[in-house]
Amino acid sequence: MDMKKVVADNKGFLVFMLGMVLVRSAVADYYSVPSSSMYPTLLEGDRVICDRIAYDFKLPFTDVIVKHLDDPQRGDIVTFSSPEDGTRLVKRLVAIPGDVVEMRDEHLYINGQAANYEPISVANADHLTPQREFSGEQRVYKERLGSLDHHIIVMPERFALRTFAPVKVPDGQYMMLGDNRDNSKDSRYIGLVKRELITGQVKRLMFSLNGDHYYLPRFERFGSKV
Template sequence: MSLKFNLSPRKLFAENKGFLLFLIGMILMRSAVADWYLVPSSSMYPSLLEGDRVICDRVAYDVKLPFTDVILAHVADPQRGDIVTFSSPEDGVRLVKRLIALPGDVVEMRDEKLIINGVAASYTAIAAKSADHLTPTREYAREQLVFNETLGTLQHGMIVMPDRAAMRNFAPITVPQGEYMMLGDNRDNSRDSRFIGLVKRELITGQVKRLMFSLNADNYYLPRWERFGAGV
């Protein structure tokens, strides 16, 4: 006995119209309005942890043609200190980093310390919130130092790894119009603008302000309850 499937595409659509329209709407929303993103690496510790699921506001800065980098309208300008997602200018992979320098800024790094427009950031040593907020030991088991990096009114946590070979210095560069410098908060464990170059505005895919939830893969995927819905 053989089974025959003779439903036409029109009949299939008619019988599943509600579900298909919902699916199309979700795809369009994730492409153009809001998306969620799993943090896959430790490059943004201690701000973002592996296993965090972040909410990305795709219209924080620009309205784009869905599924493209074509900007239809500007909403607001990215600001220094924002955590953003973007397509890597190197290979197109989506990354999440902190926006450090704006168009027109002159930025340099000396012995891990940032200087922007002639103003040096200040660094205050702090204790990690917990071992979970340090680079996992399976990846790096030596000394990690946590600081508050402060530049003007902006302040955020960062990690340095004294025993790891890293790019801790670069000469002053002027950020061109329409481009931005991105750095990871886990400064010695991040492939960012020091390696992949500056990021054009059209490659920025959104801003991260809040987490959806977080699961700790190093602890049987148990929930990090305190991070559910937390702001970043």
């Protein structure tokens, strides 16, 4: 096979594919949500759009930051590489450099201020941890503390790390928690996340398929904000 001829005959397609790879590496990407750790905000089967230049411009295929563009904020949903094993994760950023953060019996405190928790009724059971994964009691609350204003799930019957002593977040690092608090492997277990490991911000869904119901589309989630 004449590789030069193959390349010449497919030059346009190869340039297009290279451009797509570069865009996904440096500008924007999309990920499938594989677990229930961010319920009720992100569901299994959601395909999220990740803005890779929300905070930093990096050299393609690396964690090398070329230029800071903006700073991550409390409440942002971000994608990052786990400091434990490099696995790609998506969680909510709850504490920024300089914050003193602690948790007391599932209640979050930042800089000495306690979050407020308002019980919420969930009309759609699809937004609760799937029964195949957990069949016990699930409680949904609206967690409010400054720019943190979102729904979380707690599961009193499940073993989880619900209390930890005050931690001051060092410069260049961030604390991540899952919205499904008792079913998330987050900074309580894998440690704080360095800025260079953050790969982007999630603001919107692309589409969503319900794997527990024959992968039927969740049309109400197509293109929705998170």
